[in-house]
Amino acid sequence: MIPLSVPHLNGNEWEYVKDCLDTGWISSAGSYVNRFEQMIAEYTGARYGVACMNGTAGLHLAQLLSGVKQGDHVIAPNITFVATLNAVTYTGAEPILVDVNPENWQMDLDLLEDFLGKNAYPGNPGAGEEEGRYYLQSTRRPLKAIVPVHVLGNVGDMDKLLSIALKYNLAVIEDSTESLGSFYKGKHTGRFGKFGVFSFNGNKIISAGGGGMMVTDDEELAKKAKHLTTQAKASPEEYYHDEIGYNYRLVNVLAAIGVAQMEQFPALLANKRKMDAFYRSELAGVGDITFQQVPDGVETNCWLFTFKTARMWELLQFLNNNGVQSRPFWVPMHSLPMFAKKIYVSQDNVAAGIYESCISIPSSGGITQQELEEVVEQIKHFYNR
Ligand SMILES: Cc1ncc(COP(=O)(O)O)c(C=O)c1O
Structure with missing residues (x-):
């Protein structure tokens, strides 16, 4: 059987994994995690990479760090892998699904523009709504973020998407999980909004077995993302946690595979x-x-x-x-x-x-x-x- 999409492990995977085993650095700290983060950041042109257990976890954190909360609306395409929508739902937000363009199969931005033009209104602080935020007429809930998904590695009209996001004050969180190596007008995917998130699961262009990477240019957000992936532990020694965190950090042994894969990218x-x-x-x-x-x-x-x-x-x-x-x-x-x-x-x-x-x-x-x-x-x- 010629397989659909399997990893190609022909580089230093064995050597680097053995190194983790030999040295005992198999868990959530270790040099391969840092190296993998640097390699993805460097390749995409982002200032920071934050490794996480998988793309879904990265998408979840990206929502949280973009201020998405219970009851907010998040806009996403109707054609995507379910993880995009699961990550939105983990925050308690309500997705708005948008149909896709018949030619490129990405979110239909003409439909979205028309929909928002007819159904969004600016918040009224007198009515307890946030100034500068847009709300949906039918639900009176805030419109918080938009998640373009670069379906199959293809990219839609990012200029148009960004202008819609600017007009309606939407945080842009790119589901770039399938698009490592894809560029729009010379700029790598994942670099157009607050966060881009990549996946390294078994069928992706490079695989770490499982794994994800958030990329951002914002130092504060990158620090916060790392903090949240590590149970929000505020001190290296003391078990003091300053907020609800997650056990989302990528482990060194998987990052080692990721580094070897990046070398062959x-x-x-x-x-x-x-x-x-x-x-x-x-x-x-x-x-x-x-x-x-x-x-x-x-x-x-x-x-x-x-x-x-x-x-x-x-x-x-x-x-x-x-x-x-x-x-x-x-x-x-x-x-x-x-x-x-x-x-x-x-x-x-x-x-x-x-x-x-x-x-x-x-x-x-x-x-x-x-x-x-x-x-x-x-x-x-x-x-x-
Ligand atoms: C479009 C899309 N979003 C999200 C994900 C989730 O990534 P992961 O499997 O690493 O959690 C994937 C890949 O599985 C995907 O293809």
Whole structure:
């Protein structure tokens, strides 16, 4: 079976993990954690990286540190992995789901702009509302943050998103979990708002087994983030904790894998981009296949190759039965029981159509030319039968 997306562990992983074991530095302190933070910060151009146990934990803390509280509204796309919405919900905030653009599959910003124009109002301090904050008419709750998700490593119109965020005073928290190696107009994802959060779980472009990284340019926020990942312990010796904290710090042994993976990142990224170019050129015009559009100014990391076809379910079964591991796209958030009653901003429910037609095919960082050719051959065979 050609796997969908598996880690490529061909560098110093063994050596660095052995070093942790030999020295006893396997837990939440150790030099690899610091090194990993520095490497991600340096690569993305951020001033600070704060390692955490996984991307979900990082997204949760990013909400808290952006001031998201119980009862606030947080805006997020309807097509994402569930962790984006879970992290919002951990704070007690109420998500507002926004349908996605049919071409690039990112949050539909025209819809959002229209929705906010018609439904948001500035807070009235006389009525106990915060000055400078916008509220939603139907719920009278504050609009606090927006979470763009760089779905599949692609990036939407960040200029427009930032102008909406500025107009409505929304904190921008980027779910950059899938987009290490993706740039918008030359700037790395994760660097457009208060926080960007990356993930290093098993299927990501680099993997530490599990792990996450918050990036920010704000020194105070970075310190606070680290503090919260370590149970808010205020003193190195004494067990004095000055607020409710979390046990979210990444452990050294996983960071060691992350460091070894980062050393190979340029090669892995180059291979992903080569893979993407190959699939696009070979599958163009095959059956009714269409691709995710990459907007001008976006350099994507080509994380997971996903395309649209009306025969998705049939093709999915065929590929999985013929040695090519494939997966459907995420069930839209508004179709999950936890989020079914949340506000959903949509005209044509584009998300449902994307879910019914999108399929992801093998995209491991270490995928070989022979494997790519086999995948393409099977897909062509399916349509030409
Ligand atoms: C879009 C998105 N958000 C959040 C996450 C959560 O990251 P993690 O699995 O590291 O918690 C992931 C990856 O799993 C993801 O793809």
